[in-house]
Amino acid sequence: FCLCVPVLCFPGTYYELTLNTGMKGILFKPRGFSKWKSYPLIIALHGKGQTAALTMKKWETIAEKQHVLLFCPQGSDPQEGYLRGALDDRVQIKELVTYLYESYRIRRKETLLIGFSRGGNLAIELGTLYPDEFPTIVSLFGFFNRGVPHYISKQPNYAFKKSRFLFVTGELDPSFQSSQKGYSLL
Secondary structure (H helix, E strand, O other), X not given: XXXXXEEEOOOOEEEEEEEXXXXXXXXEEOOOOOXXXXXXXXXXXXXXXXXXXXXXXXXXXXXXXXXXXXXXXXXXXXXXXXXXXXXXXXXXXXXXXXXXXXXXXXXXXXXXXXXXXXXXXXXXXXHHHOOOOOOEEEEEOOOOXXXXXXXXXOOOOOOOOOOEEEEEOOOOOOOHHHHHHHHHHO
């Protein structure tokens, strides 16, 4: 189901995770990691045309300082990033995160799903599709897509009581209006 291979060992340890569907991600364990301790988890999603490795570089210092696990999944398409449709990266990311929850002592209530641009779109979608898996969602300049209200309507009324959605944008950014809509709905 999932292959976990060590990649590098300084300052923390990096592992490449691969689903049998081919989706990959990089897991970072901070220095001093112990399989007996529990950790928060940050899941960081990259933007369009970016990579999991680039996202890992941006977040690993924070993960090391905060002593948390960091997971960066790689979108299936090098240009578009994350895909929806026949090959749905949202489902694959959920499967990889489920694997992490089952394999490590993760404080699930402290899981942070954060995405930039296209990854921000996907973070919002994952948070509305799987509210029990992703309690805190941060969209950095991501769009609140038209399909998201449909995902929200399919959840029970209480589904988002424990969820926190944060929208980071700017008044001059193209994501501003959709982020306002997402903020008002969630």
